[in-house]
Amino acid sequence: MLRLPKLSRALALLGTTALLGCLGPAQQSAPVVSVQTPPAPTYKFDGKVAWDYLVKQVAYGPRVPGTDAQVKCRDYILDELKKSCDDAHLQQFSYHWSVNGKTLPIYNVIGTQNWKDAKVRMVLLAHWDSRPWADGPNSPPGDHDKPIPGADDGASGVAVILELAQAIKDKHPGLGILYLLDDGEDLGPDISQMLLGVDYFADHLPTPRPDYGILLDMIGQKDLVVPMEQESYKSANAITKAFFLNAMKVGLGKTFPYKIGEDIDDDHLPLIAKGVPTLDLIDWDYYNTYWHTVKDTPEQCSEQSLVDVGDALESFFTRPSPWTPPAG
Secondary structure, eight states: OOOOOSSOOOOOHHHHHHHHHTSOHHHHSOOOOOOOOOOOOOOOOOHHHHHHHHHHHHHTOOOOTTSHHHHHHHHHHHHHHHTTOSEEEEEEEEEEOTTTSOEEEEEEEEEEESTTTOSEEEEEEEEOOOOSSOOSTTSOGGGTTSOOOOIIIIIHHHHHHHHHHHHTTTSOTTEEEEEEEEOSTTOOSSGGGSSHHHHHHHHTOOSSOOSEEEEEESOOBSSOOOOBOHHHHHHSHHHHHHHHHHHHHTTOTTTSOSSBOOOOOOTHHHHHHTTOOEEEEEOGGGGGTTTTSTTOSGGGBOHHHHHHHHHHHHHHHTSSSOOOOOOO
16 A cells, blocks of 8 residues: 655645535535534533543653653553443554664553444554654754654543543444554654554454444644545445534534545555545544644643534434444
8 A cells, every 4th residue: 555645635626526516515515514503412522531531641751652651541441441342451562763773662442332242343543752853844953853742642632532431432332443542653763663553453354343333632732623535535434424424514614524624644544445435534634733843732722622423422322223334
């Protein structure tokens, strides 16, 4: 599988026009429907708890493989998953890093709910490591040798997953969920040494295997807007449309607009390559501000953004019957 750098890859104007021209009106923007406004839904997802999860992860320091912060945060995440999951464990492997010649420990943290007896199974994932270098496009050269705090790029997705696992542990009959907090996603320096944890997981899929996946990445920033990522729309079309239509239905269409956004190299690609259609929920606008800088701190994030993502997922997972991928 060809992997391009983890950078924004917006389509050229002509290509974008051609792509959108192939989509029906309902696929280009939110469908216009005449329905009665339902009463405001009530969710168990607690934004304050999710925010505390974000802050606590960052407080450990940069979660770079081979550091004390990695070990401490790993144990913290595992302990929290044990509170809500039927099973929680580590998936450990070693990686020889070309940068310093050392063999680094990589730890995926995995928890499951209803996995064995479910009719439909999905994997909900986010990476928990942080980048060893602040080498983003807006990072001053003097910061390039510093690790990033990883508040939005890392901790935000994990924070939502940890609180969501608590909120829905008894509320999704028929749906099995595997929570994958993967490590080594941002190691680098380039894409050939990134996505390490999900690569390993995809090569060792559990039995039974997941039917689909949803990835959370960079979903904590203020004024969150998450359009449909291009590869998700192409290779996981059914789950992508189902999720965004549901978000619109429950009043979260502003955060999850029914339109196509960027094409991002991310943790969904190894799963897609193994036949697990996976939706990437990511606000790539962060690339233009604090992405891979030492300013990727909780101050750039918002509790409300975590709530919007948590509510969208909770409403999707706790429907009367689980969403089922179409046959074939």
